[in-house]
Amino acid sequence: MIEDKQSYLNDLNEAQEKPVLKINGPSMVIAGAGSGKTRVLTYKIVHLIKNGIDPFEILALTFTNKAAREMKSRISSMIGDGESKNIWMGTFHSVFAKILRFEAHKIGFTSDFTIYDVQDSERLISSIIKEMNLDKDSYRPKTIRNRISSLKNSFISVNAYFSNSDLTESDKLSKRPKTGDIYKEYSDRLVKSNSMDFDDLLLKTNELLNNFPEVLAKYQEKFKYILVDEYQDTNNSQYLIVKSLADKYQNICVVGDDAQSIYSFRGANINNIINFRNDYDDVEVYRLEQNYRSTKYIVNAANSVIDNNKNKIHKEVWTDNEFGDKIQITANPSDIAEARLISQKILNLIKSENNYKDFVVLYRTNAQSRVIEDSLRNSNIPYKIYGGVSFYNRKEIKDILAYLRLVVNNNDEESLKRIINYPPRGIGQVTINKIIIGSKNNNLSIYETIKSAKNLNLGLSNSSITKLENFINQIEVFKIQNKKLSAFEITDLVIKETKIIDELRKDESPESIARVENIQELLNGIRDFIDDQKEIADSKNNLSEFLSNVSLATDFDIDLKLSEDFVSLMSLHSSKGLEFKNVFIVGLEEDLFPSALSYNSRDDLEEERRLFYVGITRAKKNLYISYANSRYRWGKLISCEESRFIDEIDNDFIDFKDNNDFSVLQKKSKPSPFIKQKILRKGNFRHLSSVKSNSDFQTKVSVGDKVQHLKFGKGQVIRLEGDNDNVKAKIKFEKIGDKNLLLKFAKLKVL
DNA sequence: CCAATTACCCACATG
DNA sequence: GGGTAATTGG
Ligand SMILES: Nc1ncnc2c1ncn2[C@@H]1O[C@H](COP(=O)(O)OP(=O)(O)OP(=O)(O)O)[C@@H](O)[C@H]1O
Numbered sequence: 001m002i003e004d005k006q007s008y009l010n011d012l013n014e015a016q017e018k019p020v021l022k023i024n025g026p027s028m029v030i031a032g033a034g035s036g037k038t039r040v041l042t043y044k045i046v047h048l049i050k051n052g053i054d055p056f057e058i059l060a061l062t063f064t065n066k067a068a069r070e071m072k073s074r075i076s077s078m079i080g081d082g083e084s085k086n087i088w089m090g091t092f093h094s095v096f097a098k099i100l101r102f103e104a105h106k107i108g109f110t111s112d113f114t115i116y117d118v119q120d121s122e123r124l125i126s127s128i129i130k131e132m133n134l135d136k137d138s139y140r141p142k143t144i145r146n147r148i149s150s151l152k153n154s155f156i157s158v159n160a161y162f163s164n165s166d167l168t169e170s171d172k173l174s175k176r177p178k179t180g181d182i183y184k185e186y187s188d189r190l191v192k193s194n195s196m197d198f199d200d201l202l203l204k205t206n207e208l209l210n211n212f213p214e215v216l217a218k219y220q221e222k223f224k225y226i227l228v229d230e231y232q233d234t235n236n237s238q239y240l241i242v243k244s245l246a247d248k249y250q251n252i253c254v255v256g257d258d259a260q261s262i263y264s265f266r267g268a269n270i271n272n273i274i275n276f277r278n279d280y281d282d283v284e285v286y287r288l289e290q291n292y293r294s295t296k297y298i299v300n301a302a303n304s305v306i307d308n309n310k311n312k313i314h315k316e317v318w319t320d321n322e323f324g325d326k327i328q329i330t331a332n333p334s335d336i337a338e339a340r341l342i343s344q345k346i347l348n349l350i351k352s353e354n355n356y357k358d359f360v361v362l363y364r365t366n367a368q369s370r371v372i373e374d375s376l377r378n379s380n381i382p383y384k385i386y387g388g389v390s391f392y393n394r395k396e397i398k399d400i401l402a403y404l405r406l407v408v409n410n411n412d413e414e415s416l417k418r419i420i421n422y423p424p425r426g427i428g429q430v431t432i433n434k435i436i437i438g439s440k441n442n443n444l445s446i447y448e449t450i451k452s453a454k455n456l457n458l459g460l461s462n463s464s465i466t467k468l469e470n471f472i473n474q475i476e477v478f479k480i481q482n483k484k485l486s487a488f489e490i491t492d493l494v495i496k497e498t499k500i501i502d503e504l505r506k507d508e509s510p511e512s513i514a515r516v517e518n519i520q521e522l523l524n525g526i527r528d529f530i531d532d533q534k535e536i537a538d539s540k541n542n543l544s545e546f547l548s549n550v551s552l553a554t555d556f557d558i559d560l561k562l563s564e565d566f567v568s569l570m571s572l573h574s575s576k577g578l579e580f581k582n583v584f585i586v587g588l589e590e591d592l593f594p595s596a597l598s599y600n601s602r603d604d605l606e607e608e609r610r611l612f613y614v615g616i617t618r619a620k621k622n623l624y625i626s627y628a629n630s631r632y633r634w635g636k637l638i639s640c641e642e643s644r645f646i647d648e649i650d651n652d653f654i655d656f657k658d659n660n661d662f663s664v665l666q667k668k669s670k671p672s673p674f675i676k677q678k679i680l681r682k683g684n685f686r687h688l689s690s691v692k693s694n695s696d697f698q699t700k701v702s703v704g705d706k707v708q709h710l711k712f713g714k715g716q717v718i719r720l721e722g723d724n725d726n727v728k729a730k731i732k733f734e735k736i737g738d739k740n741l742l743l744k745f746a747k748l749k750v751l
Numbered sequence: 752c753c754a755a756t757t758a759c760c761c762a763c764a765t766g
Numbered sequence: 767g768g769g770t771a772a773t774t775g776g
Contacts, residue, residue, distance in 0.1 A: 064766080065766090092766080117766090118766095140760090198765085266765060364764080365762055367761090367762045367763095387765080424752085426753090428753080552766065554766070571765090572764080573763090573764045574765080595763055598763090608763095634761075634762080
């Protein structure tokens with residue numbers, strides 16, 4: 001025992017060792033960037049277990065599923081698989097979703113409840129707004145969803161909202177007096193749908209713990225030791241959950257860095273960490289200030305930036321690592337030039353000691369990824385985008401998932417509406433509206449209403465009723481099959497029976513082909529999931545479990561083959577907690593980073609600065625910062641100014657290069673980048689995993705050629721005019737007659 | 752009811 | 767420039 005202790009404590013410095021050794025009582029670790037807080041948490045859990053604490057009694061809450069997975073596998077490499085599996089570890093959302101499924105019946109749900117994502121919520125809110133006949137300009141679904149979400153994150157129920165005059169008044173002032181009514185209807189509809197949104201996973205957990213003392217007692221006993229990572233980004237609901245669970249034993253350890261609090265937009269409250277000392281008795285506070293990740297130049301640059309913030313806990317982050325290279329800052333004529341420069345840099349550096357995996361490109365807004373992508377693709381550099389529209393949010397995937405969700409939970413309103421007429425079965429908006437009205441009048445779920453449509457006198461035609469019955473029968477068959485089949489088999493059956501792939505194959509566009517491939521990828525994902533689950537003895541590898549997993553998954557949770565080598569692209573927010581040898585931060589421009597929306601308040605601007613700090617401190621060796629003097633926005637060229645944040649980096653730590661000099665550009669690369677731009681912007685199928693170029697299509701045809709066009713079908717070329725780039729062809733199509741087409745745009749195949 | 756066309760948002764970040 | 771909701775003509 002003693003020898004074991006020695007061996008793992010050797011990996012820690014003195015400051016890290018102290019919080020690890022503290023077993024009982026409340027403690028807080030304030031850790032600078034790269035100072036090893038993940039390491040402290042990992043070793044602390046190991047230390048707890050080595051000291052006889054049952055892994056079943058440890059609850060560790062992380063910020064991402066990936067962080068939990070990595071920590072778990074690190075722990076199991078230290079103490080073995082058997083014990084580490086029993087730790088409750090995951091994000092707040094995934095851990096409490098599990099608990100809510102156990103306790104669902106207590107709060108009026110079944111254990112098969114569906115988890116609504118942001119899109120589902122927005123669609124539901126949108127239909128509620130329509131049903132209430134509210135003005136669609138003052139009641140924009142997105143705005144309302146955000147408002148409701150932030151209410152829920154502050155643990156304000158519908159009733160609490162109505163009895164708080166500050167809240168109701170402020171919504172009246174912003175010309176949205178019906179916000180509360182929408183909130184109420186939205187909540188009711190979620191319950192009726194046996195569904196919860198992301199915020200409910202926390203809100204309902206609080207309700208459960210508050211209203212059922214025996215449940216609270218049970219989980220207080222269960223989780224005698226609680227650890228929370230990234231505590232600076234917890235919101236009020238999360239704070240309350242931790243507080244009630246830890247209240248009895250007070251064995252709570254929170255870890256965080258106030259300088260990295262960047263999620264206030266989803267309710268995170270930096271005061272949770274700042275006031276932690278006051279929440280428990282005799283809080284032990286530890287500080288970690290030695291950075292092990294980055295070079296001196298990087299650490300110093302980060303410090304000089306964060307120095308500009310007023311609201312912070314004082315820290316002195318330092319490192320023993322080498323000075324390394326100065327930070328390179330580059331000014332570029334355009335976003336396209338900026339992107340090209342990154343490709344060039346990567347191609348240069350990859351020759352030496354780097355893999356593609358050593359590079360990340362970070363940006364403020366997901367929309368910036370497109371230009372970077374185009375450039376990387378053009379240089380044949382493999383890349384992967386994280387965030388934005390994630391795999392499981394793609395239309396074709398959500399369509400399939402909607403069928404599965406409906407099979408598991410008939411009351412899932414949004415899934416039903418999504419697929420009741422996809423693929424088309426002749427059930428239109430009029431029919432659906434009648435059903436919604438019928439479901440309200442009879443207080444039934446939509447599915448139940450359709451099921452008994454014949455007897456309810458909803459004013460539907462006989463042919464409509466037949467179509468509805470066929471739909472219901474199909475779902476009922478799936479339900480019966482689902483009892484016998486695995487998640488993989490039922491999905492396969494759904495895809496075959498609904499003929500969704502046939503529907504997609506109707507047109508042969510690269511988009512559709514990619515969609516079919518994505519569906520195949522989904523099936524592979526389910527297979528992998530089942531394989532993983534097999535290891536867990538009492539798991540039934542059923543559909544419900546898979547769906548729950550999917551709802552809480554992000555791009556980071558999709559299994560990668562270890563051999564894959566690619567450059568990562570992600571938002572600065574997504575990069576929290578990660579590290580890369582070489583980091584590019586792009587778009588350091590006023591109004592973009594810092595965002596124009598942050599100028600109103602010091603708090604918002606300081607959060608932008610923290611975001612920059614997070615970005616800088618992701619880098620181990622090299623940091624490249626760049627901006628463009630012009631940029632495309634909504635297809636229009638706008639001019640941009642250098643970001644104020646660049647001035648805030650101490651001059652001693654930077655190397656500045658101006659890439660605006662046209663002669664330099666020309667020397668570096670021929671043909672001139674300005675000619676290539678046009679071509680680069682074409683053929684963008686961004687959201688699709690497998691990107692096919694336009695090269696399948698012909699730009700050289702001759703008079704008399706028989707050709708096939710994607711939309712217009714077969715035809716014959718009867719005349720050509722114009723030169724090189726702008727050849728126009730007159731084509732006689734069999735179906736629609738003569739058409740003039742520009743060859744560079746037309747998707748033609750010569751037959 | 753459906754497919755094609757038009758209009759209108761949008762891009763601040765996420766589990 | 768791109769996705770989705772609304773509109774229109776068949
Ligand atoms: N005592 C140590 N000796 C050597 N390397 C260490 C030590 N502690 C941590 N490291 C290394 O420093 C790096 C940063 O550690 P870690 O990711 O735990 O930091 P962090 O505090 O979570 O960072 P951040 O808050 O910036 O995400 C890792 O590569 C880790 O392996």
